Each structure stands twice: as C-alpha cells, then as structure tokens.
Amino acid sequence: MSQFVESELVGIELRDYPRRDANTASLSAYEKTDDAQEAGTSEKNGFDRILRTRSAESIYETLRTLLQDGVRERGMKVAEFRPRLEVLPVKLAKIAIKTKGKIIFIDPADVIAVEAKGNHVVLRRQSDWYLLRQSISIMEAKLKPYGFLRIHRSVLVNSSWVEEIQPSTTGDCLLRLSGNKQYPVSRTYKKNLKLLAQAWIGTDS
Numbered sequence: 001m002s003q004f005v006e007s008e009l010v011g012i013e014l015r016d017y018p019r020r021d022a023n024t025a026s027l028s029a030y031e032k033t034d035d036a037q038e039a040g041t042s043e044k045n046g047f048d049r050i051l052r053t054r055s056a057e058s059i060y061e062t063l064r065t066l067l068q069d070g071v072r073e074r075g076m077k078v079a080e081f082r083p084r085l086e087v088l089p090v091k092l093a094k095i096a097i098k099t100k101g102k103i104i105f106i107d108p109a110d111v112i113a114v115e116a117k118g119n120h121v122v123l124r125r126q127s128d129w130y131l132l133r134q135s136i137s138i139m140e141a142k143l144k145p146y147g148f149l150r151i152h153r154s155v156l157v158n159s160s161w162v163e164e165i166q167p168s169t170t171g172d173c174l175l176r177l178s179g180n181k182q183y184p185v186s187r188t189y190k191k192n193l194k195l196l197a198q199a200w201i202g203t204d205s
Helices: 002-010 021-031 039-052 056-086 136-146 187-196
Strands: 095-099 102-106 113-117 120-124 129-132 148-152 155-158 162-167 173-177 181-185
Touching: 095 129, 095 136, 113 136, 136 148, 136 155, 148 181, 148 187, 155 173, 155 181, 162 187, 181 187
Parallel strands: none
Antiparallel strands: 095 102, 113 120, 113 155, 120 129, 148 155, 162 173, 173 181
C-alpha cells in the first residue's frame, strides 16, 4: 500500500482523480479552518490533515486545498498593501521647460525666483535665466509643490533661498535672498510669508 501511495504522489499533478461525493463532502467539512488561526497553527493542522488521509485521492485533495488556501491568503495580504503603494506620492527631481525651441531639464532647487515680464516669465538662477512664454499664475500652480511662494503679483520666490525679512515703515517689506537679491512683498501676498518657516520663535508670523 505504501508503494502505491508513493507512486501516485510522484505524478500527482498529472492525474485527475475521480471524486466520490461522500468522501468529498466529509473532506470539505474537515478542511475548513478558522480564519483567526495563527500561521504556525495552520501549518500544523495542514500536516495533520495529510497524515490522517487514507488514500491517494484524499492526499491529492488535501494538498490541492492547502495550496489554494495558501495562494488565497498571500493574495489577500498583497491586496492589503496595494492601495497604499498606489497612493504613495512620487516627487520628481527635475522640471522640464521649453526654451529656444528645445526642452531642457533643471533642478527646481536651483531656481531663485520667477518674475513676470509681460506675457512671459523669467526663471532666474544664480548664473543664468530662462525666458518662457507662460503666465505667472500657471507658474505658481506648477511650482508650489517645490516650495515656491507668491509674494507679489509679478514675483514668485523659492522659499529655500530666503534669508531675511526686512519690514518697512509703509507696511510693506522686503525679502532678502541668498546673493543679496531683494524682492518687495505686497500687502496682498504678505500672508504667504508664514509659509517660509515651519516654526516661528519670538515673533508673530
């Protein structure tokens, strides 16, 4: 009998054993396990179920059910993490701009400010600048995720370049950026200055 069982197990994936209704019903009832069981307990129960079988058909059915349960359990675990992976934000390191008939990629951290010039804007860096045919409002929407703030109807600044706020007697103020570049802050956009720092100490933001 042991030789018969061993030979049947070798080709178990190639055989389609006939199923007896009575045995199938009793086996299905026996194979049901509690979803709350721990992994170690489930594995032990699986081995116990195989040892208790009395025929090659039963061994085949038990192995097939255990395989299906394992695939289903792992599939559920992967499904739990898939929504989290899909919503993970993707932060691009470059921005693409079209200038002089070509598209170039620049690091937004290198841009000091954006200045409106009629129907165009100037992306100003320390060593050079780019003239783009775009409105300042659209530039504000696209560059906001990179830390750019609107401080004037015609100026966006990169908050990482701001070093100092200089109030004036007229109620307006100036922003001093790295390299001693200065921009006026209008009263309309003065409220945006609170976004320059996560915490304000010893002063009212």
